[in-house]
Amino acid sequence: MTRHRIVYAVLLVIVIAFGLASRHYSDILPYFIATYAGDTLWALMVFLLIGFVFPAFSTLKVATMALIFSFSIELTQLYHAPWIDELRQYRLVALVIGHGFLWTDWLCYSVGVMIGVVGERVLGIASN
16 A cells, blocks of 8 residues: 555645634534534544555555544543643644534544545545
8 A cells, every 4th residue: 555645745735724714714504514513524634644645555554544643632622631731732732633522522522533535445545
């Protein structure tokens, strides 16, 4: 398996832009999209980033790593010590590690990673 890093870099920029826009313009987006698009795109970004960093990994391995990473980050949101809650006040940190645990985020992460898997197959952006 080989991934085309330039394609993945471009896709990463696009996904990040859409993810940030989904948060910034949440007041004018439909409720469903405003609520779930950010987390879904975040997981897709993780999938693309792992595929970019490890271009020889199989799609299954990239997907598994992306899900484990995403679920692990969500689990850390159950921890609320003063020091980490203070870090979460910074926008960049909050975008990476989030604020509070939600079971629905796991579904969003699964959908985001699945979009990455299907995208690789349908768009042919990874070759054997």
